[in-house]
Amino acid sequence: MTDTIHNTILPMTDTTVTPEDYTGEDGLLYCGKCHKPKEAYFPEGKTFFGRDRHPSECDCQRAARKEREAAEKQRSHLETVERLKRQGFTDKTMQDWTFANDNGSCPQMKNAAGYVARWEQIKDGNYGLLLWGKVGTGKSYFAGCIANALMEQEVPVCMTNFAAILNDLTASFAGRNEYISRLCSFPLLIIDDFGIERGTEYGLEQVYNVIDSRYRSRKPLIVTTNLTLEELQHPEDTAHARIYDRLLEMCSPLCFTGENLRKAAAQGKMERLKRLLAGKEICL
Ligand SMILES: [Zn+2]
Structure with a gap:
């Protein structure tokens, strides 16, 4: 169980660090782009397996997540529509x-x-x-x-x-x-x-x-x-x-x-064909 926590769960709580990020005055990691914290302390000094903080979304990460979710929603919508039309x-x-x-x-x-x-x-x-x-x-x-x-x-x-x-x-x-x-x-x-x-x-x-x-x-x-x-x-x-x-x-x-x-429509098509055969430009 402890192994599972150390190998699987804890890495999921790791914060993604990029080179521009910096540590703020409060000791938390800040995003170098939007200057919002990428972590937060657990409430009232609580810890989790020796950690006092957990990842938190900065504005760029939140925007990226929202975009991913919207794309996923759109993909699933198009899939549903395609299925309904195929069956309907x-x-x-x-x-x-x-x-x-x-x-x-x-x-x-x-x-x-x-x-x-x-x-x-x-x-x-x-x-x-x-x-x-x-x-x-x-x-x-x-x-x-x-x-x-x-x-x-x-x-x-x-x-x-x-x-x-x-x-x-x-x-x-x-x-x-x-x-x-x-x-x-x-x-x-x-x-x-x-x-x-x-x-x-x-x-x-x-x-x-x-x-x-x-x-x-x-x-x-x-x-x-x-x-x-x-x-x-x-x-x-x-x-x-x-x-x-x-x-x-x-x-x-x-x-x-x-x-x-x-x-x-057939008449229109015949007219276009006549013009085409006469060498005139046609407008479709
Ligand atoms: Zn950011």
């Missing part, structure tokens, strides 16, 4: 759907920023969104921006679609309940590209299971769909009706209108 998206390209990468062409995008900014109230009030409108109007990108921004605040989000969910459910017949519980455990669940017009009875049953479980979890759900609000409000049969009713109960409809952004 079905498709890696969704990691690029961020506010920073947005080209400003979708007028609805300010609502996505608002959803993230007021996330605490959104979560507490269980406010879901139903993003509907024609193909290519930026609904998935909108949802992806919310997902990325929340994950960057270390909020776990799952962005998936029913094709992937039904695939997973079929593959994990035994663990079906666990799988659905996991989907419901995410503070925010995003189901992209919802549209089950030609769903089988089995498929519809599973879709209802997932939607209803999420409903009972009282956590928000965002759904993107190419179906119109009219189609969702007037389903063709009861199997669809109970799914759509639940969705409309959980999610406030937000209509995406305007030009087809994908078409516009």
Whole structure:
């Protein structure tokens, strides 16, 4: 035990001395840079294995420690965000759907920023969104921006679609309940590209299971769909009706209108190519 103290513990209590350091009038070692003591006496003349003093941080040492701790905190934060994004998206390209990468062409995008900014109230009030409108109007990108921004605040989000969910459910017949519980455990669940017009009875049953479980979890759900609000409000049969009713109960409809952004992007790209082929400079 004494050996352990002498070989292990006492060296840890040694003060780091640099050539500029000096001994002050009180007999303590002072930092040559910030002129603050690097040691302190034990209170009331107490000693520890013959020592009357212990190391103490000078201003430079404290600053260096704070910097090390901040770097460690940042590293662990980035690691968490990276893991959440790896596990939260079905498709890696969704990691690029961020506010920073947005080209400003979708007028609805300010609502996505608002959803993230007021996330605490959104979560507490269980406010879901139903993003509907024609193909290519930026609904998935909108949802992806919310997902990325929340994950960057270390909020776990799952962005998936029913094709992937039904695939997973079929593959994990035994663990079906666990799988659905996991989907419901995410503070925010995003189901992209919802549209089950030609769903089988089995498929519809599973879709209802997932939607209803999420409903009972009282956590928000965002759904993107190419179906119109009219189609969702007037389903063709009861199997669809109970799914759509639940969705409309959980999610406030937000209509995406305007030009087809994908078409516009393709058009822009074609214009740039034409200019490139004509030998003109292009601005990307
Ligand atoms: Zn110092």
